[in-house]
Amino acid sequence: MLNRRSLLLTICFVAMTALGYFLGGVHERSLAWTADRRLLKEFDIRPAALPKYVSEADQQLSASGIRFEEATGSGITFSYDNGPEQQFHLAETLGGGVGAIDFDSDTDFDLVFVDGGNPAEWPSNRTSRIELYRSEKNLRYSAVTSASGIEWTGYGHGCAVADINNDGFDDMLITGYQMSALYLNQGDGTFEEASGLREMAQDKWCATGCWSDLDADGDLDLYIACYADTPRSLPAPVCESGGVRIHCNPHSYRAVTDLLFENEGNGKFADRSESSGIAAYKEYGMGVVAADLDGNGTVEIFVANDGDRNLLFRQTSPWKYEEIALTSGVAFNGQGETMGSMGVACADFDRNGLLDLLTTNFSHESNALFHQVSNLTFVDTTQGTIMDRTSRSRVGWSAIPIDADCDRFIDLFVANGHVTQMPSEDWAQQSSLLRGCTEGFEEARDAGRWFDAPWHARGACQVDLNDDGLDDLVVSLIDTPAALLLNNSLAVGNRIQLHLIGTQSCRSAEGTLIEVETASGKTTHIMNRNAGYLSSNSSVITLGLGADKTIDRLRIHWPGGAIQDLGPVASGKSYTVIQGRQGLVN
């Protein structure tokens, strides 16, 4: 009995000792430092990771039906050489343009590409930096630069193609770093440099040239958007981002005035830059378009400036201009911000009968679509649209309005690529294709393999390369052979193609407005060969008609104000319209 009691007591004492030991441990732990936990409670701090955002772009959408396929074996090997690596000269960022030019007047469009080189070495030790390709049969091209007589040895950017002397042959202006030159087509497959223009352009660094009959005298005058001058500090500055050396923005360079030349019709040009009032504005000009935006018979000039406000010049009297971008609503975007505007497009995107303007912009900025709501009154309604959502991550250059599926709604191609290797952004970028629809635009998904890959794209033009009645695209790429993108869209609507020949107005009919009336309604188009960025489109216009098989009335507003009505016009054909002559030449 005693032993049992002793055993119980022993167990009890051992248990109590263990309890004491345990409590001692608890006490020890309670002494541990917990001030941070008190803080969490006091301030109600609740650490949490942000949920991952699934963007609309990551969601699967159905294909739009617009498709482009890259042509292979064309013989075009041109790639734009923008200069040696690690040099960081600003000129290297601009890239080069491409022009659709029928230089031999065989009705097949040939192609001209402008090359760069090394801006730091210019102008010494250079060979020609223009590549002219003649169209042969079956999408084959042959290089004919050496036989063409063109000897451009500058660091080039843009080419503006037009028949500037009304002789029926396409001429071309080449713009570039501290040198620009005009080459006149001799009609025998060769070109000769026009005297005077190179000197008049001085040593300005110019981007895009734009031909338009500004004084309605029947020949094409010239506006050149010029970019920048020498750096503010020498040698050319190099900037840094996240520890990586990058190109500086244009504000490290001096801004320059643009150039305006009157074609005097005798092979000579008069410099109207100062007297017209445009030289009062010093910005960083890149893209330019000239069009009669308000339909009053005179041509307005819109200039997209990089990192500065855009300019819109309205003619007040012959060769006098006032700048109205601010009051017209195109100087800044809808948020009142200046943009890194590069390319320009001009088209009636919203089908209200008035031409709209579009600028392609830098990354983190949306491209901006300025709708013209009444005469020279524009509103930027891009915010919240698909264009806003898809363009902010990219740097946009050439913008081409194109009705790829001929459904009467204008689609939009934008060539993209960053200016420099930024640490947190893609250098090469996918180009964009938006499909026009009733609501505005929708993303053109599944547009072809070329659109899935990133490129350093800059200049681009539209031209029907394979004579199938559909507009194709040619894109100039940095350090990569240029891309010929054949329009292979599904469910294509009815269409016609027009080639306009002016007689009282300039022969090339640059700036002509075309109103198309069909059973489905009216659409407005512009013959705007030089619009955009560094490049020139074909002079043939493709008009999509959707399900309509006939154009009831085709109204042509020739430059200078003459109006010509034609119709009915059957779809599925290519026509030539000669100013003043009734009927169409099939």
Add this chain to the structure above:
Amino acid sequence: MKIVILSLLFMIAGFMLQTFNRPTVEDLEYEASVAWNETNLAVAEQTAREALGRDPDSVRAKEILSKLAEPLRRPEIELALTLGDQNRKELTEKQLAEAGRIALSRSLFRVANELFSEGVRRSPKNALLQQQYATLPGLQLDAEEMQTRLIQWSKSGTPPNDLVVLFLGLASIDSRGASSAEEWLRASLAADANDVDSRLGLARCFLAMGRYRECIQLLNAHCQHPRVAILQAVAYATDRNLEAALQLLPDSEPASMRAEFWYAKGLIFVEQENWDEAEIALQKAVRERPLNKSFRSRYCEILRRLKKTEEESVQVKQLETVIRIVQASLNIQQISDRSELMPLAEMCSEVGAEDVAELVSAVAGR
């Protein structure tokens, strides 16, 4: 009775055994160091806590805990190490400023705000505290609050030139300015999901960068909060989802974020093509926040649509002036001469931002 006493004695003995058996503070510090070196973070934390519990002055334990704050994602540790066991009310102004600075550097913006606020309340003439207090809303892209704090400060002292210039640059934040703020605002929300101001800041950042749907999603967590609801309405209206925007907007003008309230209303009326109402709403937004480019730009657009040419011309000039103010503010790296601020004050006055003009003049003329 004897047995009870004996039991208690055994328990005490057990307790004492534990106490005598425990490792010394030095042992704990050593153990924590070894665990840290072996990246055994849980053991390092526990032992360092015990060491610090036993010796509140243990430098090694503090050092290890401080190092642990980052990998453990516990920014409050470092702050607590600074504050010690003291109550907020017991802290000196200097300690408040230091603790606030640490909270700020560890992305605890809300805590920093409370500490600076306490400091400023107690000592309105302490320039360091005032500066930190006024800078904080700038980090959260809240121009309205930053303005209020700067004006408040100017009544008892003189805010520095640089801070005023920073505010003027912030007044019209754009996509480029906003993108740089994303990183620290994300860090702030990761550290403290209850920080509504940082949430609003990140939402403003997304709005400026055109990421409207991301903005909406971010604000969903606190959409019952009145300020959050207004900003979410702005995001919905910008994204053209009128129904959702209308549901969120209060019926009458709120006490704060009035400018955003009228801006959202304006956007809704624009989308409904009710130009007259849009004009009224956007005019109110501009009056509330005269230095905001977006509000002004939208207002100009409406006047242009309504063909109110004269008014539009005045507003366009003012928009140009606002852009000049913002550009000048962004380009001024360091102001050596206070007179450089005077033109900015005049420009602020030109665009109707009288209280800001007064603030800038006061700083320029001190």
